[in-house]
Amino acid sequence: MLSNKSRAWVPLMAGLTLSLVSFCAAAQTFDYQLAPQQIAPDTWVLQGKMQDFSRKNGGNIVNTGFVVTEQGVVVFDTGPSHRYGKALRAAIAKITDQPIVHVLNSHHHPDHFLGNQAFADSTIWALPGTGQKIAQQGGAFADNMYRLVGDWMRDTDVQLPHKPLEIDSLALGNHRFRFYPMTGHSGADLLMLDETTGVLFASDMVFYQRALTTPHTPGLDIWQQDMARIDEIPYRQLVPGHGPIVQDRAATAQMRDYLSWLDTTFRNAAEQGLSMTELMATPLPDRFAEVRLSRAEFARSVVHLYPRYEDAAF
């Protein structure tokens, strides 16, 4: 129902946009420049940028990792695109000739599984809930990623996980992996502890120095309960889904602090009768304001979660 006047703009704008886009595409090589960083024996992590999705970063905002054993490689998360998956695979091949045996998708968010196509010849595992959510929402996530990061997504399709992960541990070579299924971040979240090295791949249950995201959390109370369980896991190093690796409890401490503050802030706001736009303007405490993207993610969380607090206050 746009007027004729607005339609007249469309060819002009489309022409300008197209010429710009095609020009930039020619100049860009779509190289993620993945540089695996060894954090423990046999263990490498590829740390993404602490940013939101953009055409500049190609969606590489996520931490992925892999463990090389003498019987093959285990990969934890496959990144945001087919190109990323292929780049990850090439990076692994530079380090080892071992085949990639097991691939795990920590949860159904697009930056964690859209690289699956590059690993279709391995066994891709995910929690049953994750497989269902990818089947239901994966296509829409992929569409949205094409919108956000453009040509980096070329040839990316949803490759479903092959097998529901219903085991609590897995041995490969001299490494023994223990799985912790949780729900706090997305409804189905997989954490993996390599008992051999003490490295915990914490998925998006833990963000560090980059604000956490809440679009599919079943509730901040559930996420907080899960955080208490994570603190009981005997890890020596923690790889968060986003942000730097830690050797201490700093990341989970920041998570618990923020989740608790968010819950209290939303409850108080509902009791005071604040509207969503008023709540979004709430200043963040300094300790959170310096966390990357905290202002933007706070506003998103208001949209995701505040209606529940409003309903409770009515």
Next chain:
Amino acid sequence: MAKRITGSLLSAMVLASSLLCSSVAGAAEQADPLQSPMWDYTRQIFLGQMPWQFDARVKVSAPPFAEDPTQVPITVDASALDGEIDKVIAWADLNPIQHIFTWFPGDKVKPRVSLRIKVQQATPVRAAVLTRDGVWHVGGVQLEAAGGGCTAPSTGNADPYWESHLGEIASRRFGSAQSSRYRFKVVHPMDTGLVNNIPEFFLEQLELRDSAGKAVVKMQLYPPVSENPVFTFDLKGNVGQHQLWLRDNSGNEFEQTL
């Protein structure tokens, strides 16, 4: 080499856009700060031939991005024009249904309202305030969005909950010495009519009445208001009881003492 080409392309774009802008500015007294291709059109629809001006005193607040395009929170605040206001119209330039609400605030309520709306794509969201001297004061904000809010079926379409709860009102009054705030939520699908086989079905009139039955808030609503809408109004003073009355486009009336 590459840089030079980009540069000349950019300067060509700048030149083209400045030519376009100057022709638009020539047609009106003030150029649209939101540079919307629909501004001339929506201005004629909503303001007609009356005098108007862009006015920073009319504040429209919205998040930078429509995280959920079916539930975008906005606040329209014309407090700086309090006492002179005849009516307030809000619309979204690039929505398939642009009109959001028309509000007659009256003198017992602060000219400030919060609610949630649907947007179909990134769009300016505007409020125009008609003051008693016959001038429209226009404010607005650019809202980014991935889109789809108006052509997505309401959640009520998949869940029959609303059929047995239609028009149920949950509300709360938040009092202080100088004012009292009402927040309320009404169960209603607010269907836009833009989804196949789901006819438009939306609340179109809202009144907040005092104990004598006189309306202190009067608002006309349109389909871009979100499903199960939540409203926030601030009354001046903290006295008396109020009754909320709504009617939808099927003639259903809903009433509750708040």
